[in-house]
Amino acid sequence: MFQWKKEYETGIAIIDEQHQELFKIANEAYNLLKNNLIIDKYDKVLIIFDKLLDYCKYHFSAEEKYLLDIGYKKFLSHKVQHEEFIKDLKNANLKKIDTNQDEYIMEILEFFVRWISGHILATDMDYVKYERTLK
Ligand SMILES: [Fe+2]
Structure with missing residues (x-):
């Protein structure tokens, strides 16, 4: 499971909610992938991945605005x-x-969360610093 950390908080409510939602959707995919009892889980994982991509685009455009x-x-x-x-x-x-579909999808999810976390901590925190100078 991908853990949300306090250090990811920007203090800007709308941004924090959206960042947390990204973690939530990534965890939905993660939990499904770990569940070996579901037969056609790949179809479901792909649907969640699409949802993740859509929400990510939505979040980026909201953040850019x-x-x-x-x-x-x-x-x-x-x-x-x-x-x-x-x-x-x-x-x-x-x-x-391929034979390691689980592993492959998990790698993409890990890449997703690693990128988002790194981006929040470095790139997003830079505008947070700037935003604080406006107050
Ligand atoms: Fe960003």
């Missing part, structure tokens, strides 16, 4: 990071048939 609203100077480089991440996720072919 917020960054424009507060006049964040590094808006463009932040947006590029979001775009490249979405591109990487789209390139992950989850339908790839």
